[in-house]
Amino acid sequence: xxxxxxFLSSSEDEMLDDERLDLKERFDxxxxxxxxxxxxxxxxxxxxxxxxxxxxxxETHVDQVPQTLRFLPAQEPGPQLSPAxxxxxxxxxxxxxxxxxxxxLCHNTNAQAAKAIAKGRNSAV
Numbered sequence: 001x002x003x004x005x006x007f008l009s010s011s012e013d014e015m016l017d018d019e020r021l022d023l024k025e026r027f028d029x030x031x032x033x034x035x036x037x038x039x040x041x042x043x044x045x046x047x048x049x050x051x052x053x054x055x056x057x058x059e060t061h062v063d064q065v066p067q068t069l070r071f072l073p074a075q076e077p078g079p080q081l082s083p084a085x086x087x088x089x090x091x092x093x094x095x096x097x098x099x100x101x102x103x104x105l106c107h108n109t110n111a112q113a114a115k116a117i118a119k120g121r122n123s124a125v
Contacts, residue, residue, distance in 0.1 A: 079095045081087060097105075 079092075081092075
């Protein structure tokens with residue numbers, strides 16, 4: 001590395017300094033240009049879309065209660081049962097639980113019972 005430094009003349013050092021200065025000036029100009037463009041963009045944004053300034057409030061500041069939104073669905077929520085049809089408890093149960101969910105529930109219950117029996121616990125509990 002020292003041998004490379006020996007070959008650099010003072011004119012090359014000056015050239016490198018000039019290049020660094022030129023690069024720095026270009027960088028500074030880009031920064032200024034971007035800032036000016038940002039200011040111009042903010043002038044074009046409607047007032048309603050500009051970000052609101054959020055700051056901490058004093059403990060004496062009274063809180064504002066937000067507006068309550070009413071839930072107004074087009075239909076009554078939940079399963080729709082026709083009063084004209086007769087519904088058995090099983091048909092209502094099937095509205096809420098799929099065959100796969102019931103099968104999974106039975107499998108896990110039986111597996112838990114098998115573990116309890118293997119440990120000698122009473123399975124009737």
